[in-house]
Amino acid sequence: GVLMMCPMNAYLENELQKRYNLHRFWTCPEKPAFLETHRNSIRAIVGNASAGADAQLIDDLPKLEIISSFSVGLDRIDLGKCKEKGIRVTNTPDVLTEDVADLAIGLILALLRRLCQCDSYVKSGKWKYGDFKLTTKFSGKSVGIIGLGRIGTAIAKRAQGFSCPINYYSRTEKPDVGYKYYPTVVELAQNSDILVVACPLTDETRHIVNRQVMDALGPKGVLINIGRGPHVDEKELVKALTEGRLGGAGLDVFEEEPHVPEELFGLENVVLLPHVGSATVETRNAMADLVVGNLEAHFAGKPLLTQVV
Ligand code: 8YV
Incomplete structure (x- = not known):
């Protein structure tokens, strides 16, 4: 399963849904109960500049392997925790x-x-x-x-x-x-x-x-x-x-x-401006392709495209 933290981009959501069992976290009314139910099936998180993964969420998901962020900035992800637990992290540099x-x-x-x-x-x-x-x-x-x-x-x-x-x-x-x-x-x-x-x-x-x-x-x-x-x-x-x-x-x-x-x-x-630095159709599509490409590479055992941790 892939856990998407918040709405980001329709094309990205579609591409994720085609490939994985996609959970839209923002639509879950009871987040703790949801995490309890799915703690052993969620292997990836897709976050962005407003919603990433803090230490608590990482600890709540023991099968988590990778966080693929729809952003170049990683300030919403507890990178120290990821290093400690061997969770891989990717972002979307260059394209934006x-x-x-x-x-x-x-x-x-x-x-x-x-x-x-x-x-x-x-x-x-x-x-x-x-x-x-x-x-x-x-x-x-x-x-x-x-x-x-x-x-x-x-x-x-x-x-x-x-x-x-x-x-x-x-x-x-x-x-x-x-x-x-x-x-x-x-x-x-x-x-x-x-x-x-x-x-x-x-x-x-x-x-x-x-x-x-x-x-x-x-x-x-x-x-x-x-x-x-x-x-x-x-x-x-x-x-x-x-x-x-x-x-x-x-x-x-x-x-x-x-x-x-x-x-x-x-x-x-x-x-x-309402945080629109990367907000063009061309760039958001390229960012989405990187998010998906990193997940695909990870699950295929291939080198990641843009690995940070
Ligand atoms: C996005 C960003 O606004 O890349 C970043 O770090 O802040 C932006 O590209 C955001 O992640 C899109 O949801």
């Missing part, structure tokens, strides 16, 4: 890199050029009655990236196309990338007009964008988050934005999705 990097650039442009306000200005008929106020140029602005992995690098390449100087922070300096390295996020923020969060969420990166970083970015700086909500101290972000200590924010992720702080709704210098 371009979409997430594209969306980061989209957020920057939407925020600086006020695309959403421009759109409603025209659609509401206001264009006939006045001028739209000037916005902020993107090309040539310095871009600071937290995390120069697959996604961070793809964002850097795109920003280079806009003639932006690129700075980055990561745990260690990368040789030969040609971008300016800063050993702390505060220094990165001090030296960047636009700060982009593109690292995995771990204990070390939780609230990596704190009040000090926001103040270093300053009233002309903008924050872009396409990583995970908890990378940013959201309470401090709301304060920094409402007090005018931070220039703006473009956010695809939040600390308690789908909850978004309502204080942000009225702010002109904020763009809010």
Whole structure:
């Protein structure tokens, strides 16, 4: 049996159903009773960025062999527990890199050029009655990236196309990338007009964008988050934005999705998206193929396609 944690993608659900005895966890009214009944038949879990597998669930399923995640981020899976119990873990890297990097650039442009306000200005008929106020140029602005992995690098390449100087922070300096390295996020923020969060969420990166970083970015700086909500101290972000200590924010992720702080709704210098970084038909299909491909490889005794643990 395969346990799917929450609704993700119709194509994925269909492909899983064709191959396996698929249990949709979100439709079970009595979860503890369900786990008790199926504890000896569930051999795989399919999770995503909002529902993974914690230590308790892993312990409740003694026949669990593999967790195949419909996401690149693995912060919802207890990886330590998986290592300890010899449970394999796979994710969906690479196939979503371009979409997430594209969306980061989209957020920057939407925020600086006020695309959403421009759109409603025209659609509401206001264009006939006045001028739209000037916005902020993107090309040539310095871009600071937290995390120069697959996604961070793809964002850097795109920003280079806009003639932006690129700075980055990561745990260690990368040789030969040609971008300016800063050993702390505060220094990165001090030296960047636009700060982009593109690292995995771990204990070390939780609230990596704190009040000090926001103040270093300053009233002309903008924050872009396409990583995970908890990378940013959201309470401090709301304060920094409402007090005018931070220039703006473009956010695809939040600390308690789908909850978004309502204080942000009225702010002109904020763009809010419902976690859609990888949400294109093409990419979600490719992610689904990887999830299924990993399960098939596992049950056929073949090497996994994208193994993490
Ligand atoms: C998805 C993501 O939103 O890959 C990730 O880490 O956050 C996203 O691609 C999610 O897992 C889809 O359900």
